[in-house]
Amino acid sequence: NAGVTQTPKFQVLKTGQSMTLQCAQDMNHEYMSWYRQDPGMGLRLIHYSVGAGITDQGEVPNGYNVSRSTTEDFPLRLLSAAPSQTSVYFCASSSVREIVGNTIYFGEGSWLTVV
Amino acid sequence: AQKVTQAQTEISVVEKEDVTLDCVYETRDTTYYLFWYKQPPSGELVFLIRRNSFDEQNEISGRYSWNFQKSTSSFNFTITASQVVDSAVYFCALRNNAGNMLTFGGGTRLMVKP
Numbered sequence: 001n002a003g004v005t006q007t008p009k010f011q012v013l014k015t016g017q018s019m020t021l022q023c024a025q026d027m028n029h030e031y032m033s034w035y036r037q038d039p040g041m042g043l044r045l046i047h048y049s050v051g052a053g054i055t056d057q058g059e060v061p062n063g064y065n066v067s068r069s070t071t072e073d074f075p076l077r078l079l080s081a082a083p084s085q086t087s088v089y090f091c092a093s094s095s096v097r098e099i100v101g102n103t104i105y106f107g108e109g110s111w112l113t114v115v
Numbered sequence: 116a117q118k119v120t121q122a123q124t125e126i127s128v129v130e131k132e133d134v135t136l137d138c139v140y141e142t143r144d145t146t147y148y149l150f151w152y153k154q155p156p157s158g159e160l161v162f163l164i165r166r167n168s169f170d171e172q173n174e175i176s177g178r179y180s181w182n183f184q185k186s187t188s189s190f191n192f193t194i195t196a197s198q199v200v201d202s203a204v205y206f207c208a209l210r211n212n213a214g215n216m217l218t219f220g221g222g223t224r225l226m227v228k229p
Contacts, residue, residue: 043206045217058216105162109159
């Protein structure tokens, strides 16, 4: 998972609190995304970005906000945490220009519990 | 919309047995990319293989092999002579041609018993 750094690794929030999950990559990748992983449901796409200043919604965007002010950083914000947002969150990045690439690099995951 | 189905939610085998993990996908793209990832108990996602839709050659890497069949929209993964260290959740994933959507299957939990 070299190159994609997620923080924090573990976090406990109270319902209604806000927080930001940080994600940074040093590979100059255009594409970055956030997923959540819930038991039996695989990883579901929350938001993604194809470059600085461009973001778009994925499969499960409600309750989350993102921004992409730089190529390197793609923070995920929970504005008012709910117990349904208890999950493991993964940030990912990749280059969309590689001819034979398209390999996606994942961070190590952030375990979030909302009580 | 694209979709990935891993019908086997959990598989249990005894060490040294061969095991095949199934993956079936749906997409309207003619060019797409398929992946397999391993998630060990420690939680991180480990890249195993990427396959382009225009390359139907099967691939073998040590004890791992992959069978890609466009005719049946399947990308199955076989572990030969399984080991306890293979115990993990395995995810199949599909990326669209535009590169902005990576869809995962629900995962298959593989338990290899000594």
